[in-house]
Amino acid sequence: MGAITYLGESELRAMLAALVARTRVLAPVKRGRLSHAFAWVSDEREIELAYIRTVLPPKRAMLPWPETLLEFTRAPQSRVTAVVDETPYALVGIHPCDLFAVSELDWVYLQRHDNLDAHYRARREAATIIGVECRPDEYCFCTSLGLAGNRQGADLFLTPVAGGYVAEVLTGKGEALLQDAPTRSPTEAELAAFGDWPTEKERLTTLRLLGEVSEYPDLMEARYYGNAWTETAKRCYSCGTCTNTCPTCICFDIADEVDFSLQAGRRLRRWDSCQHLEFALVAGPHNFRPKRPDRVRHRWFRKFVWLNREYGFPFCVGCGRCTQQCTANISWVEVLNSVYREAKEARAG
Numbered sequence: 436m437g438a439i440t441y442l443g444e445s446e447l448r449a450m451l452a453a454l455v456a457r458t459r460v461l462a463p464v465k466r467g468r469l470s471h472a473f474a475w476v477s478d479e480r481e482i483e484l485a486y487i488r489t490v491l492p493p494k495r496a497m498l499p500w501p502e503t504l505l506e507f508t509r510a511p512q513s514r515v516t517a518v519v520d521e522t523p524y525a526l527v528g529i530h531p532c533d534l535f536a537v538s539e540l541d542w543v544y545l546q547r548h549d550n551l552d553a554h555y556r557a558r559r560e561a562a563t564i565i566g567v568e569c570r571p572d573e574y575c576f577c578t579s580l581g582l583a584g585n586r587q588g589a590d591l592f593l594t595p596v597a598g599g600y601v602a603e604v605l606t607g608k609g610e611a612l613l614q615d616a617p618t619r620s621p622t623e624a625e626l627a628a629f630g631d632w633p634t635e636k637e638r639l640t641t642l643r644l645l646g647e648v649s650e651y652p653d654l655m656e657a658r659y660y661g662n663a664w665t666e667t668a669k670r671c672y673s674c675g676t677c678t679n680t681c682p683t684c685i686c687f688d689i690a691d692e693v694d695f696s697l698q699a700g701r702r703l704r705r706w707d708s709c710q711h712l713e714f715a716l717v718a719g720p721h722n723f724r725p726k727r728p729d730r731v732r733h734r735w736f737r738k739f740v741w742l743n744r745e746y747g748f749p750f751c752v753g754c755g756r757c758t759q760q761c762t763a764n765i766s767w768v769e770v771l772n773s774v775y776r777e778a779k780e781a782r783a784g
Contacts (some may be wrong), residue, residue: 437604440618441625444599450616451479451527458563459524461496463489484528484567484593488574488754492682493526493533494540497558501703504554504689508699518701521557530569532577532752534588536682537564539750541588543685547745554704563608566592567600574755576642576768582752594629596621601629642758642768645775648749652740654778659732663773668728670763675708677734677757677767683750686714709733735770 442450454460459475462482466472471486473493507515529537544555566589577583586592591609593600601621604610621629646654678684688707693700707714710730715723724730742750751767758766 437606437609439621439626439629440602440604440613441596441621442593442600442602442613442616442618446617447593447600448479450612451482453615454525454527454612455479459522460527461493461524462527482527485595486528487570487572488530488756488759490680490756490760492536492680492754492756493529494536494682496524496526496562497537497540497555498687498706501705502554504702504704506699506701510698517553519553519557521561523561523563525563525565527565527567529564529566529589530754531566531585532569532575532582532754533682534564534566535582535585536752536754537588539683539746539748539752540685542746563612564589564591565609565612568592568594571641572755574642574759575753576644576755577753578641579644579768580648580749580751580753596625596628601625641753642755642766644768645772648743651749651771651775652743655736655740655774657781658774658778661774661777663770663777664728664732664735666773667765667770668726668731670765671710671727671731672763673710673712673727673730674762675710676760676762677765678708678710679706680756680760682752682754682756683738684708709737735774739771 451460455476455478460479460482461473462476463471463484463486464474464476464481465483465486471483471489472491473489473495474481476482503518505515505517507513540555541559544552545559566586568584571577571583577585586603586605589609590606591612592603592605594603602613602618604613644651678686684706686707686709687704690703690705691700692703709715709724712722712725712730714730715725717723724733738751739749755767758768
């Protein structure tokens with residue numbers, strides 16, 4: 436951990452105003468009476484740091500939808516040009532769960548394979564990230580995953596205290612943000628409030644997994660043909676809302692768009708969903724997962740079994756978006772706990 440300083444509300448707003456004046460800023464803004472969304476802002480007064488969650492995650496900054504990968508022309512001569520966006524920008528107001536999601540995306544696109552994703556890398560290196568502590572609600576289960584208070588992925592991290600914020604400088608980029616800001620050392624009372632965030636009462640209001648995270652890969656594989664997948668599939672619409680709102684989903688589709696002259700076009704990358712019927716459709720036609728229970732199980736296994744074992748941590752950060760936004764009111768945690776109970780009962784029997 437780097438230096439810990441204190442920023443008053445007015446000083447923070449001045450820092451954000453200067454940031455908006457010199458670079459692009461993606462930050463949470465209010466949408467309607469209760470909802471928030473990440474948007475590119477032109478005025479720091481649009482930024483709302485006291486929010487619960489957004490519908491869509493901030494990964495859109497590094498993985499925009501749609502994303503132009505290359506442009507091509509046929510006349511006057513054939514040419515293909517890669518589109519790599521290196522324009523600097525700032526991500527402001529990122530919660531601990533979404534910060535960890537960025538770290539997992541870094542692993543996927545920059546470390547998992549020998550061939551790095553140049554498009555993702557350019558946007559990731561162009562980013563300066565300001566994290567902010569959150570207030571968990573009844574949809575969150577980051578505490579069960581041990582991610583409450585996570586700082587990984589941030590350059591500067593803010594914790595609200597009376598009258599302002601305790602700021603933790605985590606990287607050189609974070610230090611540069613405070614270079615001209617009037618900061619001071621936090622008082623003992625401010626440090627005490629900083630250390631008690633979130634409170635124990637708030638932690639207890641969050642959803643809870645019945646078992647330890649390390650137990651789930653083996654227990655879920657033991658219930659590969661369990662009832663939980665069939666019962667969940669009866670309610671699921673295969674709409675893809677859960678994957679579109681997930682900060683760690685990485686599935687995509689590629690499409691070429693050609694203009695009316697048929698002489699130029701572009702190649703696009705778009706987010707895709709493993710819950711869609713046509714997702715696993717290949718030539719033949721053959722579908723690897725034509726039945727809804729297979730697609731439902733695939734999503735849970737992808738997060739808590741396969742990538743969990745490969746990465747060493749579930750590809751789920753407990754943000755609660757999929758549960759809150761599900762059109763069928765399916766709770767991610769309730770399904771996991773149902774599988775957990777099935778596996779324990781089967782072992783006991």
